[in-house]
Amino acid sequence: MSDDLRPPPAPPTQAELPRRLPGIDVLRALAASAVVVFHIVLWPWAYAGDPGWIGRLWRSIGQIGPWGVGIFFVLSGTCIHLPIARRLARGFEPAIDHRSYFRRRFRRIYPPHLLVIFLSWATAAAVATMPSWYQNADHYVSVPTPGQFFAHLFMLHTFVPGARTSICNVLWTIAIEAHFYLLYPLLLRMRRRFRMETLCAGLFAVMVALRLLDKLLPPSLAGVMTANFLGRWWEWVLGAVVAERLVRTVQGETSRLLAIGLTLASAIGACAVARLPHGVLILYVCCPFSYGAVVFLMARMRPPSRWSLDRGLEWIGVRSYSLYLTHPIALTLVAWLTTSAWPAWGKVALALAAAYSVGWVYFVTVESRFLSPSTPQSSPGRGPQGTPAQQPPHPAIES
Secondary structure (H helix, E strand, O other): OOOOOOOOOOOOOOOOOOOOOHHHHHHHHHHHHHHHHHHHHHOOOOOOOOOOHHHHHHHHOOOHHHHHHHHHHHHHHHHHHHHHHHHHHOOOOOOOOHHHHHHHHHHHHHHHHHHHHHHHHHHHHHOOOOOHHHHOOOOOEOOOOHHHHHHHHOOOHHHOOOOOOOOEOOHHHHHHHHHHHHHHHHHHHHHOOOOHHHHHHHHHHHHHHHHHHHOOOOOOOOOOOOOOHHHHHHHHHHHHHHHHHHHHOOOOOEOHHHHHHHHHHHHHHHHHHHOOOOHHHHHHHOHHHHHHHHHHHHHOEOOOOOOOHHHHHHHHHHOHHHHHHHHHHHHHHHHHHOOOOOOHHHHHHHHHHHHHHHHHHHHHHOHHHHOOOOOHHHOOOOOOOOOOOOOOOOOOOOO
16 A cells, blocks of 8 residues: 555654754864865875974864764765654554655755866866975866766766766765665665664675685775775765664753764864774774764754854754865965965965855855755755745755
């Protein structure tokens, strides 16, 4: 019997998850900002070579970027699965309209991603003459080979050696997200037979097996699968587990101070873990569980007051996909325009200002045109009563 003909299930006996979840946007802003800071820290400008306490502190946050990406993967699974989790809580089967789902996902993610490919290419070609230190650093953007370009065009560059971080060094995560979206209908079919926790545990075992396999592969192939969708799918499914827990939990708000404080503690902890022996392995195997806890707490966070820091973070979170996509372009332009005579604090300040400004302009001129106010799966954190009329709904994922 179809869902349309099935008698409606009995109403739930516990309080339902609110349609508006402002903490989701706050978390997006923190995760995107972490990646921006990470890319500033990595480069040999500012305080990278400072032997004092500022330099040591600067280098100690060198793993804040992987933390941000990990948060995005878990958060993506939560946001995409929340509408289905609500249906499951009411007794319906986990099913979606495939045509509508893929159309929304394509429109939401691909056009802004495609334009950034060409903008990054143009930027890399335009700033070919760079300071000497730039020539010895990993580039934010680069001119692609034909193979790299076509791999990016079809979002297959994570499978192509040498193409993963080409053109724009953050687009590998967007490709992995696209692979998660493609696999979501398969995940829902498996969800009909198994609990989401069971599926997550099985994919965790797959990830561990792939990491063991890495030790047997030649260096040129090591990491190809662990750094791809199959090696990281369990993190996305962990987010789906969080979604189902959220709709089943009797709702009580988490204080803003506690939610944001624990989020920052998770970021600091990830940076500390990465500096330990075998820390990178621990970071990718164990830390995502803390990310799931962070997503759960932030989803339950008390709404921000009208004038507050977290209200500003919420505003940035709505625009975080544009910030994430374009900040490598902005940072490249800053590196091109500044000289060794610039003070370190000036370079950092200009880099941050440029990243957020370019991201905002890209959101207004490009991304906002592909947001649909009638797309419930695109905006699980805001319902019709919670979205301001003048502001388009925020995206489901920006990684």
